Amino acid sequence: MSSVAPPDNYPGNASLPREVREKILSTFRHTLNLYQQGKKDDCVIGCDFILKMDPRFVPARKLMEKAKNPAADVDVEQLEALVTTTPT
Numbered sequence: 001m002s003s004v005a006p007p008d009n010y011p012g013n014a015s016l017p018r019e020v021r022e023k024i025l026s027t028f029r030h031t032l033n034l035y036q037q038g039k040k041d042d043c044v045i046g047c048d049f050i051l052k053m054d055p056r057f058v059p060a061r062k063l064m065e066k067a068k069n070p071a072a073d074v075d076v077e078q079l080e081a082l083v084t085t086t087p088t
Contacts, residue, residue, distance in 0.1 A: 009086055012057030024054050028083055031060070035067055035076065043067040059083065 010021050031046030047064035050057055059079045066074035 011059050011082060011086065012054040016054060020053060024050050024057055024060075025083055025086060028057070028060055028063075031063065032076070032080055032083070035063060040067045 010025075012021070012024065014021075016024075027046060027050055031043050031050065034046060035043040044064055044067050047060040047067070050060040051064070054060075059082055062074045063076070063079055065072045066076060
């Protein structure tokens with residue numbers, strides 16, 4: 001079992017250049033931190049920025065939904081686990 005994940009482990013458009021995927025993942029980590037600090041408006045702005053770079057990046061779409069609607073059925077811990085296990 002290899003410790004290097006296949007490119008399709010990236011939860012968005014895997015055909016984007018690696019540098020772009022890394023930028024999206026690092027921005028998403030920062031955006032998750034904003035959400036956890038209660039900065040919901042900043043979180044939505046961050047998610048919107050990510051989705052402009054990669055409209056298929058599902059974690060940002062889900063986090064944006066959760067930030068706009070706290071009652072949304074979105075597991076933030078699962079989103080966090082997803083980006084921590086995705087290699088940059």
